[in-house]
Amino acid sequence: MAQENSLVTEVANFYASDFFVSPNSGNHEGHFNNNLFATSSLVTVMTSIASQATTYPIGSSSGGFTYVRNAQGLPVPASETYGPVLAERALTLGKGNLNFGLSVIHASFDDFQGLSLDGGDLDFVLTHFDVNSDGDTTIPDFEGDVIDTKVFLDLNRTESVFFFNYGITDRLDLGIVLPFVQVDLESTVDVHITRLGTAVDPTGGNQTTPFHGFQTAFPPPRCTIIDELNCREFVDSSESGIGDVILRGKINVYNKNITALAASLDVRLPTGDEEDLLGLGATQAAAQFIGSWNLANDRISPHFNAGYTATFGDYTVTLVTGASTLVEPPDEANLTVGTDFSITERLTLAADLIGRRFFDAGTAVSVPTVFEFDSDNTVAGIQLDQVVLPQVNPIVEDIDSYLAAFGAKIHVGKKILLNASILAPFGSDDGLQDDLSFFIGIDFNR
16 A cells, blocks of 8 residues: 655655656657666665664663672672763672663764765666667667756754663663654755757757756646756655663673673664654664673773674565565674773763674665667667766665764762763764764763
């Protein structure tokens, strides 16, 4: 069944049916095929963006104040640092201790797989309908004309996360993450008629006006005419709502001398709307092994997290034409290494390198594509020529994504911490990237 536009389908639906250029004479209407590469690539790009954006790092479940029991059975601080901002450490809160608060992360995504989202790198070329059914677009001459389109996406996502963690025992913490998400998407499609087959004689020799051109008397749907060869679509959309709820658990399995080891399990529930980039659209179980150390009189604490995220479930994206695509969010492997430093009694600085591999993920690549046309442009002769234009095609491959995070935790009073950090991509153009993301938060401990 056809479906109204969502953030995932908004731009793809622009290409979902044949693109008709206004009739410029009584005997011809320029009609250009719907581009299956365009619709499938855009659905692939948007759903892959959704799967990576909704699982963007949201903050540590490790409270800033952690406790162990001394020889007398009394709780004492387990570390002089307040812990990492975006990674996990192996220490737990301690029995009966509660950590809760709010964090906000904002990302304005700039690139996807090395393609600039807001720079016009998403190119799709529409070819003319084969009017004489001869299997090519060279004869008649006007079949060689193409419509070159560029998609520009300005995507901003803000996630406000309420979190609660509680020490069930001295070694076991349980928690819950309740996110609220705001997504803003501005999409622009620039449409340009490229006269290849009719470059020399736009009228084809038997008309008084060019074969292909935009006219205000016959405006194309969803596209504002700029001039005879260009039109533009612009859509400004926003969605907000509950994101994916996450249930968390962490158990400390070893804590002796300077070394602590733990295991954690996060279960992501599909409570956010996946087609509006609020949620993943599937259930995930993320298991991690965590190690951390207290060095230099507990003032330096390096840590590592290594894990695997299994995804269960899928969903279907349906265009206005009724065509549908099955989306299966990918599994991923995760590795994070970093350290936090106690600068003063009230200030901890933290740094992390975060690596993620998405397995068999839907993505897209820009491919130089050859288009043939008859450059003679006359009824009498045929002179085949070629032009190479970029065309985005959907593919499936593993995606490696790397982030560097730098942050600080400030003890502002009693057991209240203010957190702030920045994230930036490094080492690879793969995946969904924001040149600089910002994270702020406050957490309370009692």
